[in-house]
Amino acid sequence: MVIQELQQNKKGFKALVKSLFKRIDDAHNGLITISEFEKHFNDEAVRAFFESLEMNAADTWTLFASLDADGDGAISLEEFVDRCVQLHGPARAVDLYALKQGQVKLRHEIQKVFEYQKMVNSNKVGQASSTLRARTAADFQYMVSRSKSAKSEEGEPHLTV
DSSP states (O other): OHHHHHHHHHHHHHHHHHHHHHHHOTTOSSEEEHHHHHHHHTOHHHHHHHHHTTOOOSSHHHHHHHHOTTOSSEEEHHHHHHHHHHHSSSOOHHHHHHHHHHHHHHHHHHHHHHHHHHHHHTTOHHHHHHHHHHHHHHHHHHHHHHHHHHHHHHTSOOOOO
């Protein structure tokens, strides 16, 4: 009973999001551009919707960028629905964990750059170049193996080298 109610609420929310998308999509081409988004930003219903998601962005650009998941400058219906569903409600522990893991990975990559810069600054350019080549090859192999396992789990063809 509770599960059905949750599913019904999610369907209702998605229907609301889709109707809002259609309201903003003036060209009726299935994409919201920044100009369309700016035009409707001060629309009372649009503002109320985003405020209900606690997305009180100070400007349209910030809000638009948070919804444009792939960064292509336009928001598709799928992107709009997915991002609004993701942003609806409080952050979950799994969301926070994924964010933390991304931060750890980024810190590791930045550390590699600093190490390489130290080698270059200490006139060990030849050593730095060979070290960089070895690390780049290892990093590439790691990315390929991760890509293979992720694609295989999704049932899609995987990358081969």
